[in-house]
Amino acid sequence: MTIKLKLELASGDSLKGAPLELLAEGVSIARAVVGERGEVVFDARPGVARLAVRVDRSILRSG
Numbered sequence: 818m819t820i821k822l823k824l825e826l827a828s829g830d831s832l833k834g835a836p837l838e839l840l841a842e843g844v845s846i847a848r849a850v851v852g853e854r855g856e857v858v859f860d861a862r863p864g865v866a867r868l869a870v871r872v873d874r875s876i877l878r879s880g
Contacts, residue, residue, distance in 0.1 A: 820859040822870070824851060832853070838874035841866035848873060 820839065824832050832851040839847040839859040847859040857870075 818861055820847075820861060820868075822857045822859075824857060825840045827856050838871050840869045840871060843869075860878040 826832065829839055831851055832855060835851045837849050837851065837857055837859075838845045839849070841861075841864065845863040849857045849859050851857050
């Protein structure tokens with residue numbers, strides 16, 4: 818199953834290149850990167866679950 822999203826921030830800032838995770842019931846089931854115009858495409862197995870999207874925090878550096 819393909820899930821397509823378009824992300825737009827109210828501030829007008831770009832999310833281009835940001836890694837995202839698709840979560841089903843809180844568990845990561847797919848990853849994608851925000852494209853040039855805010856588009857994101859996730860490929861996931863079909864099913865019934867409560868979905869959410871979050872930024873993949875693995876890119877954050879501490880300190």
